[in-house]
Amino acid sequence: MTSAPLSDRTRRVLASLVREYIDTGEPVASAVLCRKPGLGVSSATIRNILAQLEDMGYVSQPHTSAGRIPTDLGYRYYVDMLLDSRRSTRDASSVEARLREQAGDAPLFDHLLSSASHVLFEVSHHLGFAIAPSDEQAIFQRIEFVPISDARVLVVTVARGNHVSQKVVDIGEPVEPSALTQAANYLNAEFSGLPLADVRQLVLARLEQERTLYDRLRDVALRLARTTLEGIETATAVYIDGTSSLADAGDAPAVSLSTLHTLLRMVEEKQRLVKLLDAYLDGPGVAVVIGAEHQDPQLRGCSLVVASYGEGTRRGAVGVIGPTRMQYSRTISVVDGAAVAVARFLRDQN
Amino acid sequence: MTSAPLSDRTRRVLASLVREYIDTGEPVASAVLCRKPGLGVSSATIRNILAQLEDMGYVSQPHTSAGRIPTDLGYRYYVDMLLDSRRSTRDASSVEARLREQAGDAPLFDHLLSSASHVLFEVSHHLGFAIAPSDEQAIFQRIEFVPISDARVLVVTVARGNHVSQKVVDIGEPVEPSALTQAANYLNAEFSGLPLADVRQLVLARLEQERTLYDRLRDVALRLARTTLEGIETATAVYIDGTSSLADAGDAPAVSLSTLHTLLRMVEEKQRLVKLLDAYLDGPGVAVVIGAEHQDPQLRGCSLVVASYGEGTRRGAVGVIGPTRMQYSRTISVVDGAAVAVARFLRDQN
């Protein structure tokens, strides 16, 4: 398990082995590798190299007389090579075209993200997901109250970037529709253009003041606004598509049954996925988490490819979850492309 | 495969065998059955009866020296006995209590149904679902237009029974907010209290007339209404919870991987589930579809327990999908209870 830098040739052998294993799913023999173009050496030499790679923990043998398969560490090295080499050559155009086809030219925010998860699934054939940024920093445009029943109101909030969200709020007492309209006018006049987080703070501050003012209209407006804004932090919108890919038994059952179970539970409780990503999403660009690198032991059987989009505190994420033996090169391209495309959509709409 | 009526004792043996198999998952031996209380005969007699049952296709042997397991036909006979015997003794109270706890006292329609699917999953530990009735016959209460961007409007439709639905509509040209309010007022005054299907017809009829009238306000109102009502028939709302149960490997992997794949695809394209149910949902009460009775060969590995709620043309459905080897008795109770509970909720809100 030494970490001496690998020679160029050794790295080519490792990459070749990983690619071959991803393609076939079978342990790779030295004879197979030396038949590959690019490294003109005999199988005996390959065997020496493979023995070194095994010492270093990059490959392993299921049993003595079998070929080698990559370990999670081997995948990691391979993926790092990929990420290095494609720093310059990103191409989002094909994914972006698909996304535009799916979502239209100026989609609503939630439609854009659900389309993104769908496209990711279609292109990668793995579970695709898209996560909205926290609403905290979204720019408040307008609020509108639609009376539903005597004491119930549908609150529609519109934020910049075609970002529409709805919520039903129970106000204890019946309120006149005209009062609701006035309340909305008041809020729109006061707060339009501010980040939602600021709006919330201002609303709370005013509610403190109003206690002594006895202005009924403002009171209703502010209380409705408070209840609406309360929900903002708690749940992040998550869009997932392609769960069926997890049970796609092309040749082998991509992931184990217990991993499958964990993933399906994650799809049910989407917030768990958000939590999972929080741990890995810090920098820009594509992040890859492979098998044993997962903190949750149940997820050791699968890999995660994720990229963030947006800037500053308005960051969301798109990505793919699939078996450790996945086509990383392709998947990384696709996820990166999707992140770029989503970011571009959002920029165009400001 | 004769269909002579079974003697009382033979039926008790079959029922006992099915129950035992559902409990253990192992082929049931004659010796095991004769130890059960209720039928005081020796194992040899049981063997004779089992041989008859096998001739008739109700049970089968995995191999010569194994016990018997029920065939799908055997499950069918057992389930029919269950359905017969519980005609009178339905008890929805426990499910209803859970549903009330989950959904609150006067939930919105979609929240009620998603709670129903959740409760069905929790109680049965199988995939639970709830399907909304067609909107066609819902009684229109109010429509409201919320401007989102220059040429885009969020249309909120409220129907009787806390049934709120939203849709974003693109109108080609920018429209003044005040015009939208007037348009909504016009539509509400004209159509409130009518079934949605009638509203749609009336809207189309008026649009024909208006062609010659050149009243811009009405024109906008009617065109918005038409676009909104267009979507009504196409998609039925479907709520699903508990997909993870399908991969719950307690002892055996409940359903085969290919069945699992089909079911997950059905969860993705929910309308396929609606289509599936159309074939089975005609009468009132609980319907059970077992294994090979499914038209789709991919679904042969699982069973469906479903009950409809509501009356006349306002019928929806709730139900459960699980392995053929499921606790039918319990599941039927639960699904029946859920249907009764949902119906009661809806009745209380009119």
Added chain:
DNA sequence: GTTGGCAGTCTCAGGCAGCGAGTGCTAACC
């Protein structure tokens, strides 16, 4: 019609041999 008894059948687990794939090692070579 029911029952006890017994032979027959089949699965399952364990042990063993032969085969083949693929390696590790060594000695020769460049």
Added chain:
DNA sequence: GGTTAGCACTCGCTGCCTGAGACTGCCAAC
């Protein structure tokens, strides 16, 4: 020193056999 050919060795896989165990089917007695 790195590379290569050759060869012995290892080990999983398959097929075969055997004994044990689980049930049944059948028959004769009740």
